[in-house]
Amino acid sequence: MSSSDLKKESDFRLVQEELSDQELVRLEKWKKLREKGIDVFPHRAEQTHSVFEVVRDFFHLSREELEEKQYQVKVPGRIIAIRKMGRATFFHISDFRDRVQVYLREDLIGPENYELFDLFDIGDFIQVEGRLFRTRTGELTILAEKIIFLAKCFHPLPEKWHGLQDIELRYRKRYLDLIMNPESGETFRIRSELIKKIRQYFDERGFIEVETPMMHVMPGGALARPFKTFHQALGINLYLRIAPELYLKRLVVGGMERVYEINRSFRNEGVDSQHNPEFTMLEFYQAYIDFNQLMEMTEDLFLFLAREIHGHEELPYGDNLISFQKPWPRLKFKEAILQYSGLSADRLEDEKEMMELAGTLTPEAKPATYAKALDIIFDKMAKEKIIQPTFIINPPKEISPLAKANRQNPAEADRFELLIAGMELANAFSELTDPFEQRQRFEEQAAMRKTGDEESHLVDLDYVEALEYGLPPTGGEGIGIDRLTMIFTNQKSIREVILFPLLKPR
Numbered sequence: 001m002s003s004s005d006l007k008k009e010s011d012f013r014l015v016q017e018e019l020s021d022q023e024l025v026r027l028e029k030w031k032k033l034r035e036k037g038i039d040v041f042p043h044r045a046e047q048t049h050s051v052f053e054v055v056r057d058f059f060h061l062s063r064e065e066l067e068e069k070q071y072q073v074k075v076p077g078r079i080i081a082i083r084k085m086g087r088a089t090f091f092h093i094s095d096f097r098d099r100v101q102v103y104l105r106e107d108l109i110g111p112e113n114y115e116l117f118d119l120f121d122i123g124d125f126i127q128v129e130g131r132l133f134r135t136r137t138g139e140l141t142i143l144a145e146k147i148i149f150l151a152k153c154f155h156p157l158p159e160k161w162h163g164l165q166d167i168e169l170r171y172r173k174r175y176l177d178l179i180m181n182p183e184s185g186e187t188f189r190i191r192s193e194l195i196k197k198i199r200q201y202f203d204e205r206g207f208i209e210v211e212t213p214m215m216h217v218m219p220g221g222a223l224a225r226p227f228k229t230f231h232q233a234l235g236i237n238l239y240l241r242i243a244p245e246l247y248l249k250r251l252v253v254g255g256m257e258r259v260y261e262i263n264r265s266f267r268n269e270g271v272d273s274q275h276n277p278e279f280t281m282l283e284f285y286q287a288y289i290d291f292n293q294l295m296e297m298t299e300d301l302f303l304f305l306a307r308e309i310h311g312h313e314e315l316p317y318g319d320n321l322i323s324f325q326k327p328w329p330r331l332k333f334k335e336a337i338l339q340y341s342g343l344s345a346d347r348l349e350d351e352k353e354m355m356e357l358a359g360t361l362t363p364e365a366k367p368a369t370y371a372k373a374l375d376i377i378f379d380k381m382a383k384e385k386i387i388q389p390t391f392i393i394n395p396p397k398e399i400s401p402l403a404k405a406n407r408q409n410p411a412e413a414d415r416f417e418l419l420i421a422g423m424e425l426a427n428a429f430s431e432l433t434d435p436f437e438q439r440q441r442f443e444e445q446a447a448m449r450k451t452g453d454e455e456s457h458l459v460d461l462d463y464v465e466a467l468e469y470g471l472p473p474t475g476g477e478g479i480g481i482d483r484l485t486m487i488f489t490n491q492k493s494i495r496e497v498i499l500f501p502l503l504k505p506r
Helices: 003-011 021-035 051-058 063-069 111-119 167-172 174-180 182-203 245-253 291-310 333-341 345-349 351-361 370-381 435-450 461-468 481-489
Strands: 072-085 088-094 099-105 125-134 140-151 228-231 236-240 258-266 278-287 314-317 320-323 330-332 390-393 415-420 423-430 474-480
Touching (some): 111 140, 182 258, 182 291, 245 258, 245 474, 291 314, 291 390, 291 423, 291 481, 330 333, 333 345, 333 370, 423 481
Antiparallel strands (some): 258 278, 278 474, 314 320
């Protein structure tokens, strides 16, 4: 061994300094592979099929059909189980979506190669080349004629039959979760399919997908506390996007009548089963429609997604069956509070009592106004009881600073929230297009901010100036992709549908 090899050997160490007996054995096997001249870090693998494609394309074929056609495949995958029986070995390899059995015989690949397999472990990546057949038990199997080493797994995987159950470890080491729990992989496959189908829906209706800035000079588009950062070269404070709304509406001003963005947004707020500081939203805007047409469009979109992803209009969620069949109920904001909170109409109209009640529900952020109090009461006492898709319409205008006032009741907004399984899935409204009223609303929000309400909107004069060039009647909507995925994958926590949710460092 050359001096450079010796140096490389002495420099080698795993991140985990104290190694278990199993890890020491794996490390020794890896060294022996190198000594035998095996390329332990090859540059590529020549594959004809993935594991998933083998199962998809050949599972339906009979033993006789496989023998007649003599299908040859080259398949890479991770070893997930090994069963050795003397001069023959059965093992399984997997990919992101499926698994397939491999049959290894000493008389077919030769004694030297068969012994080489003793240096492979569960978790290693290999490539199998061989012919497809069915065993006596009928299992689709690759009869290995050649095996190629692709990557060493230096740590033992979690115990096979129990999977990876530690919830925090699953989030911190999502790669282990995906290896051990196939259902996690299916969750993220469905998430990807949802986004693809959303794009299809809007593209087919003449919408243009756009990208807007993630760093804003002024936070806007939603009532939320932003993350703050600093741009060294420009010497200015910036804010991570809480919503793309104001930029998307600038595009409608510019003549882009149908736009959408699938965007990452950031809100400096609490973390729970429905909230993550960074999240994914769909926002879309269409000129010449109002929030009533948006409700019809939302029903149509969700029904389309349910049929495309799951093939039917009802999805299980916990103990409930969520039906996307149209039409969905439309329930006024105050009526929803009365129906689900247990409060009487007289109590609800008592502004002082409601502000006191809301203060007990959120002592860390007591409301400064009656409208804010109603918003808190709805959130804490009514929302979680609404299971089937329901549009909650006409909330107070005061908590909807970017929405048009309702013509019948100017104290209310032409706005809706979509509730499913106790979660807000969408927020939409007839956009406020009057620049004079918009500026007034911003100034009212700024006054509330001075009282300590950090979620109130700032005065964005640049946006007001854009409105002065003319924003046509427009309907706009935001839909939470993460919560939508929760519904479509029957998951109770938002962390189950985000590959790498934010966690506090250990």
